[in-house]
Amino acid sequence: MRTLRDLPSVGSLLAAAETSQLRERFGRQAATDALRAVLNSVRQDMKSGRPAARSEKDIVQNAFVLLERRDQSTLRPLFNLTGIVLHTNLGRAVLSQAAIEASISVMRDATALEFDLDTGKRGERDDHVRELLCDLTGAEDGTVVNNNAAAVLLCLNTLALDREAIVSRGELIEIGGAFRMPDIMVRAGAMLVEVGTTNRTHATDYLAAITDRTGVVLKVHTWNYRIQGFTAEVAGGELATVLADTAVPLMHDLGSGTLVDLARYGLNREPTVREAVADGAGIVTFSGDKLLGGPQAGFIVGKEALIAKINRNPMKRALRVDKIRLAAIEATLKLYRDPDRLAERLPTLRWLARPPADIKAQAERLQPVLARVLNANYVVETCDCDSQVGSGALPLDVIPSAGLVIRGRDNTSLDQLTAALRGLRVPVIGRVVDNGLLLDLRCLDDESGFIFLVSTLDIEGA
Numbered sequence: 001m002r003t004l005r006d007l008p009s010v011g012s013l014l015a016a017a018e019t020s021q022l023r024e025r026f027g028r029q030a031a032t033d034a035l036r037a038v039l040n041s042v043r044q045d046m047k048s049g050r051p052a053a054r055s056e057k058d059i060v061q062n063a064f065v066l067l068e069r070r071d072q073s074t075l076r077p078l079f080n081l082t083g084i085v086l087h088t089n090l091g092r093a094v095l096s097q098a099a100i101e102a103s104i105s106v107m108r109d110a111t112a113l114e115f116d117l118d119t120g121k122r123g124e125r126d127d128h129v130r131e132l133l134c135d136l137t138g139a140e141d142g143t144v145v146n147n148n149a150a151a152v153l154l155c156l157n158t159l160a161l162d163r164e165a166i167v168s169r170g171e172l173i174e175i176g177g178a179f180r181m182p183d184i185m186v187r188a189g190a191m192l193v194e195v196g197t198t199n200r201t202h203a204t205d206y207l208a209a210i211t212d213r214t215g216v217v218l219k220v221h222t223w224n225y226r227i228q229g230f231t232a233e234v235a236g237g238e239l240a241t242v243l244a245d246t247a248v249p250l251m252h253d254l255g256s257g258t259l260v261d262l263a264r265y266g267l268n269r270e271p272t273v274r275e276a277v278a279d280g281a282g283i284v285t286f287s288g289d290k291l292l293g294g295p296q297a298g299f300i301v302g303k304e305a306l307i308a309k310i311n312r313n314p315m316k317r318a319l320r321v322d323k324i325r326l327a328a329i330e331a332t333l334k335l336y337r338d339p340d341r342l343a344e345r346l347p348t349l350r351w352l353a354r355p356p357a358d359i360k361a362q363a364e365r366l367q368p369v370l371a372r373v374l375n376a377n378y379v380v381e382t383c384d385c386d387s388q389v390g391s392g393a394l395p396l397d398v399i400p401s402a403g404l405v406i407r408g409r410d411n412t413s414l415d416q417l418t419a420a421l422r423g424l425r426v427p428v429i430g431r432v433v434d435n436g437l438l439l440d441l442r443c444l445d446d447e448s449g450f451i452f453l454v455s456t457l458d459i460e461g462a
């Protein structure tokens with residue numbers, strides 16, 4: 001039996017041949033720190049009579065595990081089998097190959113980010129997407145910032161600083177992550193003027209609220225909830241017509257903002273950015289990583305004079321996007337020039353448009369695989385289920401899908417299963433429904449990778 005005094009020193013461990021791999025892979029400093037940490041915990045364990053790793057081999061091995069765990073990124077790729085295609089907590093849109101390649105290329109090399117190659121003079125970063133945005137939306141001008149929250153903040157600050165911003169009471173949304181319209185107004189320096197009621201707002205309500213202090217009328221597309229029953233809202237087109245006789249601009253926050261008619265891909269129709277622009281809004285804002293299927297970004301399109309004013313706002317500089325995202329944005333927008341091939345190139349749209357029969361067939365192929373891996377303690381069945389777009393988009397519309405439902409003997413075995421799936425080299429995230437774990441296969445591309453991965457599954461207690 002070894003005593004504390006018999007434990008090897010950090011110095012002797014470092015000099016040992018067994019630690020050469022440790023030093024090479026993680027560096028001398030990190031190896032030293034890890035060995036010291038393991039030795040400390042071994043000493044603690046021995047003092048309190050707990051079983052402890054005492055051989056040199058065990059100590060080195062423990063240091064290796066410690067360093068490897070620390071080295072692993074927490075920002076890991078995973079299998080999103082939640083059935084929520086644009087899951088905010090799982091990074092929303094997965095980028096197209098074109099966007100990935102464009103980003104890598106500007107990461108690697110110096111880039112004409114703000115340099116006009118025709119004149120040799122200073123250029124503007126918006127120039128890379130301005131024309132695309134105008135072509136795809138019919139707007140006179142456009143710009144891009146960090147995300148749609150930033151777009152809304154910047155527009156309100158530009159158009160309504162120390163002035164009033166009029167919004168319908170039915171559209172004072174919270175979209176999660178502490179983004180509440182009334183709070184954003186305060187931070188933008190605008191004074192909120194609520195009009196109408198929760199369920200009904202009329203054109204006359206807006207008109208009655210307009211004074212010489214009004215900076216903007218804001219219309220918010222309420223993706224993430226629906227008011228039903230005895231309701232009335234003023235559509236963008238009507239509101240723009242009503243405002244035409246005043247000098248007050250209409251700003252339309254579209255939220256998800258699609259650039260194509262989704263009905264074309266078998267999905268429910270949603271108003272497009274082009275329609276909002278054609279309806280006469282002075283400014284339309286929308287996200288880059290929701291239905292558009294690009295990187296996180298906030299687009300602002302609209303009338304030239306208003307965009308120019310927004311671009312002159314010093315806050316714009318604080319909200320701008322970097323070259324990596326700009327490259328991804330440009331490449332994503334370019335895909336929209338060919339709507340026929342969009343669904344095959346843009347993962348978001350490809351997944352949303354995936355036929356249920358195709359997903360069902362995949363579920364039938366994977367059922368026996370999972371049943372074999374998960375022994376007698378679990379029952380694996382194919383099932384029909386419903387996917388959602390996510391990110392607050394079309395929340396009440398579900399998309400028929402298919403997947404696997406796994407049930408255990410009890411809640412403990414279900415917890416063990418979800419934990420084991422999260423612990424895989426590529427974590428698998430499903431959703432728990434009715435005491436079962438549902439794996440909606442809509443977004444599963446890499447079937448063979450998934451099969452290989454689940455074959456390494458090791459469930460504690462099973």
Ligand SMILES: *Cc1c(COP(=O)(O)O)cnc(C)c1O
Nearest residue numbers: 147148149221223254255256287
């Ligand atoms: C999602 C959303 C936002 C915020 O967009 P982000 O790109 O997530 O910052 C703002 N307004 C509406 C209506 C939205 O749906």
